[in-house]
Amino acid sequence: MMKEKNIKGVTLCVLFVFLLVMGFCLRPAGEPVNTEMDDYFITYGQVQTGSNNIVTSVVFDYRGMDTLGEASVLFAAASGVFLVFRGERNE
Amino acid sequence: MNNEYRASVVVRTVAYILAAPLIVFGLYVILHGHLTPGGGFAGGAIMATFIALFLVSFGRKGAGSLHRNLFSVLESLGLTVFVVLAFLGISNTFFYNFMVNSGHLFGRVISFGVNPGYLDTGGVIPLMNIAVGLEVFSAISLIVLEMFTYSREDKND
Amino acid sequence: MISIQFLAAIILISLGLSVAVFKKNLIKIVMAVHVIGSGVNLFLVSLGYRAGGIAPIFTDASKLQMVLPTTQALTLTSIVIDFAVVALMLSFVISIYGHYGTLDTQKRRLKE
Numbered sequence: 141m142m143k144e145k146n147i148k149g150v151t152l153c154v155l156f157v158f159l160l161v162m163g164f165c166l167r168p169a170g171e172p173v174n175t176e177m178d179d180y181f182i183t184y185g186q187v188q189t190g191s192n193n194i195v196t197s198v199v200f201d202y203r204g205m206d207t208l209g210e211a212s213v214l215f216a217a218a219s220g221v222f223l224v225f226r227g228e229r230n231e
Numbered sequence: 232m233n234n235e236y237r238a239s240v241v242v243r244t245v246a247y248i249l250a251a252p253l254i255v256f257g258l259y260v261i262l263h264g265h266l267t268p269g270g271g272f273a274g275g276a277i278m279a280t281f282i283a284l285f286l287v288s289f290g291r292k293g294a295g296s297l298h299r300n301l302f303s304v305l306e307s308l309g310l311t312v313f314v315v316l317a318f319l320g321i322s323n324t325f326f327y328n329f330m331v332n333s334g335h336l337f338g339r340v341i342s343f344g345v346n347p348g349y350l351d352t353g354g355v356i357p358l359m360n361i362a363v364g365l366e367v368f369s370a371i372s373l374i375v376l377e378m379f380t381y382s383r384e385d386k387n388d
Numbered sequence: 389m390i391s392i393q394f395l396a397a398i399i400l401i402s403l404g405l406s407v408a409v410f411k412k413n414l415i416k417i418v419m420a421v422h423v424i425g426s427g428v429n430l431f432l433v434s435l436g437y438r439a440g441g442i443a444p445i446f447t448d449a450s451k452l453q454m455v456l457p458t459t460q461a462l463t464l465t466s467i468v469i470d471f472a473v474v475a476l477m478l479s480f481v482i483s484i485y486g487h488y489g490t491l492d493t494q495k496r497r498l499k500e
Contacts, residue, residue, distance in 0.1 A: 169391035170439035204326030217472030
């Protein structure tokens with residue numbers, strides 16, 4: 141039983157690491173392609189949003205919807221922790 | 232069983248020394264989010280570190296002096312302000328930056344290029360940073376406080 | 389030839405995966421999930437790295453060649469979501485410990 145699970149786990153890990161290495165070997169680091177959107181943000185972000193920090197202007201302005209979802213996820217996690225412990229306390 | 236949990240004098244002294252710098256540094260990171268690295272998320276996490284340090288050093292008595300409902304209200308307030316700021320630009324699009332380049336509050340016009348950083352730029356971005364910082368601070372504090380309170384209660388049973 | 393950043397990301401992700409598969413302590417499994425998240429964040433950031441670039445911040449910048457900002461913004465999102473997931477998982481682990489008195493996934497009461 142234990143041996144069987146170990147063999148399955150080792151096979152899964154080896155296969156997954158092999159796929160990771162193969163995938164990461166496709167491109168070298170430091171030479172991104174398809175950078176038109178990021179070049180637009182760097183060139184016009186400062187004038188359009190008035191923010192020196194381009195990452196902040198992407199987070200709060202161009203991609204504000206993502207940040208709204210992120211804040212909602214954090215809110216939901218806090219509410220979940222609150223509910224779990226309140227249920228524990230009432231038992 | 233030792234009913235009163237107290238950290239050692241080293242931990243309490245370090246907590247006294249670090250309390251003000253943590254809060255001030257968190258506020259700095261939040262308020263300068265549009266000029267320097269950081270922003271609402273990082274600053275809120277730094278300020279929540281103060282709450283974690285407070286709980287570690289003062290234990291049950293410290294946890295009793297923090298109000299859970301206050302953090303809950305602050306968290307909801309931060310998220311609400313964030314959504315309201317996003318909706319205020321609805322005449323163009325959702326999340327439209329309606330305060331930028333207006334010449335009024337946070338509306339200083341800047342041009343492309345390197346500059347030393349002016350605080351009154353960015354439109355709604357600084358306000359959103361403050362709202363998100365409030366929300367993250369309250370959420371992390373609430374999570375840490377809940378976990379701490381429950382584990383302490385469990386041990387004292 | 390594989391880059392050093394990608395090699396570090398592969399090591400982090402495979403470490404987290406092997407710990408999540410083989411360890412039997414719930415706390416260690418949660419830690420493994422966080423380590424996998426760290427590896428993914430490192431991979432995201434290194435995808436947007438441009439050789440010789442600086443952080444995309446114009447305040448007193450030394451040059452105008454900058455790395456890609458979008459991957460960094462999404463990494464920020466990923467970090468916060470990772471934190472939320474780990475906090476919720478840890479609270480479930482505390483709840484499980486309160487109910488069953490054990491953190492071992494191989495114990496009989498927890499398996500059924």
